[in-house]
Amino acid sequence: MRAKHGTAPKRRLLSNRRARVTAAVAASAVAGVLIFEGVTGNSSVDSEATSVPPKTDVRSTSLELGEGGTSAVLGRRDTAAFSMLGITWTDPAARVTGAVEVRTRSAATGKWTAWTPLETDRDGRTEAGRSGTRGSTEPLWVGPSNGVEARINAGGRISTKLPAGLRLDTVDPGRGTVSTTLSAARAAEAPRAATASDLLAEPAAYAADLPAEDPPATDPADPTGPAAPETTDPAAPDEGTTPAEPTPPAPESPAPTTGQPTAPATPTPSAPTASAPATTLPPAPSSSVPKPPITSRAGWGADESMSPEAPEYLDGVKAVFVHHTAGNSAYTCAESPAIVRSLYAYHVKSEGWKDIGYNFLVDKCGTVFEGRKGGVDRPVLGAHTYGFNRESAGIAVIGTYTDATAPAAVTTAVARVAAWKLGQYKGDPAGTTTLTAGASGKNYFGKAFTAGVKYPFNQISGHRDGFNTQCPGTALYGQLGTVRALAAGPVTGLAIKSVTGAGLSGSTYYTKSAVTVGWSASTPNVFISKYELLVDGKSVATTASTTTSASATLALGTHKVQVRATHQSGRTTTSAAATVVAEKTAPTFPTKPNLALRTGTVNTTAVPLTLKWKAADTAVLKEVRLTAPVAKTYGPATTSASHTAKSGAATTWSMKAYDLAGNTATASVAGTPVIMQETAATKTGTWTTKSSTSYLGGKSYSSSKKNAALSWTFTGRSVALVASRASGSGQVYVYVDGKKVSTVDLKSSTTKYRDALWTKSWSSSAKHTVKIVVVATSGRPTVTADGIVYLK
Incomplete structure (x- = not known):
């Protein structure tokens, strides 16, 4: 019977709720349940909030079924602010076939998104045996929004009806900031016993959200389905006392060793039975590997009043299942705490679970968040892999990884958490184990499971390995080999x-x-x-x-x-x-550095020289460096180099040889180039003086008379003849110390001045005479001499 408008029904609902909570307080006090301040049950907290957590709201709107019950819609409408949504229905075992799509309006831009599908391969029985749980799609993070539209089509088959009680749930993660820095004092806080005020305390906003009328006898969205009324009946089952999944019967045969299931003698799994939470906290075993940084529930702003029930614990963790949360991967990592709060609210308020289902969550930047309360370093029973929750932990990656692979930050974080958790129980991230099925069903690959039978699993598995779902997405599933290798080692690429x-x-x-x-x-x-x-x-x-x-x-x-x-x-x-x-053997110079004049244009500031040497090493010669008068570096096979020097300046050429070990040897040579102009020569025959700034000293001698000669006497170890050249220039005979050694043609297609075109060198310095004689070449008899250069 519906009540009249007024406040009495609301007070009665509050009273009923408090009566239920009071009973829970009494039971937990007797059982010795511990509640930790800030982060329930966590003795190794990594972060905490410094203020009241943001208020998270969930609003539900029923969908309108179409004719025949094969379609449903929610017309476009304005809504209160929300950032996540999903669709739920009454029967947690029911599945929705066909397309489930939503579109939302951005609160920032006012623009509507395209139609977006919701994943439906989720099983509401993941929190199995719990009264009031609902079937659901995966939730979708859409960011701040204020409008929504939804549509469901079962595929056009008359026989495929949609489940009863369809409704759209929108989640507002609340506003405010949370801290991710834990003070040393807070980390050292000890657990305290639960008190009535702990579990009776309810935010004022909760009372404002209660209906103004008595709840209907049935779910208004599902007239044929059972309601979940508030009750003060002490015999009514408390949501916190049901197991996370049916407790399977023990198989009569040992675990299979061939990878095939062993059929039980009597394949009749027991019905879900109540199981009381652990009366004391189980130990927090030390792990064989370091614990990764984990943002605690307080750190992401969990409202602990939303899930006041005490956690339930396992005997240990034999495997880790990797999930993805589905939905949008285009979030920013600054939004991650809000996404985790929204998932928490969706699991508890929309699906009717006792707490968030995953033990850990990882965002795309690699930040790890504590999921279900009870202590990250303890074996907390989660609700993540239907049929295999009771021997495993669940890690969910925030986002969708069906086509896109997860970033390296994600695989690294998942591997660190999995390795640490398995390391607490002597697990091997690259190894296998056997898990006892807690329910019958099949996985994504068509493998059937029977409740109570043991089956082999990788100790790091994907959700699809234990249940018929695409989770954790094809791309991320393909990266589990990388996750196992990172977690198990050894180090690669060294x-x-x-x-x-x-x-x-x-x-x-x-x-x-x-x-x-x-x-x-x-x-x-x-x-x-x-x-x-x-x-x-x-x-x-x-x-x-x-x-x-x-x-x-x-x-x-x-x-x-x-x-x-x-x-x-x-x-x-x-x-x-x-x-x-x-090795420490120094290089050697089998050929000491030496200097010689070379051909080229002569200036008083730049006389062309050739520096020669040869270095060697008993191991491997690396290089030879010229350190003075200029710095140059030469390869080990180089034995000569062209340089210039100022006329009349005595210069030391210093060299250093290096081998690959760094051993060195030094050597040097000194030399002074000297210019002797034509006026310094002894001349015979007819010579004409020519003047030009292009000549050395501004003048030169020119002759076309046969046998006209110029001779110079010097003491040195190298000499070069300097002349001017043109297309009509003739030839000269060159005599050294009275012996003809060469015929030099001064002809050149281009005019050249101060050109050293003939050289001769000796092993040591000595007195020498160089004489040139005009040949009087036919048609071009003229030669123009500019002097000699010698090196002393």
């Missing part, structure tokens, strides 16, 4: 990248003694316990995972240098060896 203090020739490094070895690995450093530098198989240096170089001092001889990486699992990887030779 290689030496550099050996500083040594030179490389082929595949061998050469050093005098001290080297710094640098390396890299493809495995993220968060999974690496340490690196070791090995010399001839012995560890000579150890570094943290964030340091990828180390130094060593090597004895003379040939050594095998390697790097060994230890994964957090204890598995080790050793890099390929680098051969390093330590």
Whole structure:
């Protein structure tokens, strides 16, 4: 019977609720249930809120069924603010076939989105055996919105009717900020016993949300379905005392060893029965690997009054199931706490679960969030994989990863959490285990499960391995091999990248003694316990995972240098060896540096020279450097180079040879180029003086008379003839110390001045005479001499 308008029914509902909570308080007090301030049941909190958590609201609107019950709609309408939505129905075991689509209006732009499908391969019985749970689609994060429209089409088949009680639920995650920094004082807080005020305290806003009338006897969206009225009947089952899934009967045969299920003698799984929560907190086992950073429930702003029931615990965790939350992956990571709050509200208020279903959630930036309360370091019973919740933990990646792969930050975070959780119970992330099915059904690949029978699973599995769902998405499912490898080790991609203090020739490094070895690995450093530098198989240096170089001092001889990486699992990887030779023998100069004049244009400030040398090393010569009067570096095979020097200036040419080990040797040569102009020559025959700024000293001698001659006497070790050249220039005979040594043609297609066109050098400095004689070449008899240059 419906009540008249007034406040009495609301007070009665509040009274009924409080009566139920009071009974829960009494039961929990007797059982010794512990409640932790800030984060219930968590003895290792990583973050907390510093203020009252944001208020999360869920609003429900019934969908209108079409003729025949194969379609349903919710017309476009304005709504209160929300950021997540989903569609639920009364029977948690029912499935919706066909297309379920929604569109929303952005609160920021006022624009409507395109129609977006909701995933329907979800089973409302995941929180199995619990009174009042509902079937549902996966929730969809849409961001701040204020308008919605929905439509469902079962596929046009008359026999496929939609389930009763269809409604659209919109979730407002609330406003405000939460802190992700935990004070040391808060982390050290001890648990305290539950009191009546803990569980009776209700936000004032809750009372304002209660209906002004008595609840109807049936669900208004499902006239034929049962209602879930508030009751004060002490015999009524409390939602917090039901198990997360049916407790299976024990099989009569041992677990299969061939990967095939063993049929029980009597395949009649027991009906769901009540199971009281643990009376005391189970131990928090230490893990074989480090704990990753985890943002606590208080850190993401959980309203603990929404789920006052005490957590239930497992005997341990044998496997981890990876999920995705479906919905939108285009969120920002700053929105992640709001998304987690919305999922929490959807699971509790829309689906009727006792708490958020997942044990952990990971956003696309790799931030890990605590899911179901009870303590991240304890085996909390979750509601994530129907039929296999009682021996596993669930990690959900926020977003959809059907086509798009998850970022490296995600696979890294999932692997860290899975490795840590399995490490508490001596699990192997790369290994397998057997899980007892808590319900009958089949998985995505068509494999059937029978309640009470043990089945093999990877210790890191995807949701689809245990249930007929696309979750965690095809792309993310394909990355589970990477997740297992990251979590289990060993370190991959380990290689030496550099050996500083040594030179490389082929595949061998050469050093005098001290080297710094640098390396890299493809495995993220968060999974690496340490690196070791090995010399001839012995560890000579150890570094943290964030340091990828180390130094060593090597004895003379040939050594095998390697790097060994230890994964957090204890598995080790050793890099390929680098051969390093330590030697201290200096290079030599088999041919000492020497200077000689060369051809080219002569200036008083730039006389063309050639510097020659030859260096060698017993191991490998690296390079030869000219250090003075200019700096140049030459390869090991180079033995000469062209330079210039100022006339009349004594210059020392210093060289240094380096081998690959860093050993060095030095050598030098000194020389002074001197210009002797034509006026310094002894002349015979007819010569005419010519003037031009293009000549050395502004003048030169020119002659076309046969046998006209010029001679110069000097003391040096190299000499060059300097002349002017043109297309009509003739030839001269060159005599050295009275002996004809060459006929030099001065003809040139282009006019050249001060051109050193003939040179001669000796091994040591001595007195020499150079004479030129005009040939009087037919048709071009004229020669123009500008002097000589000699090197002393």
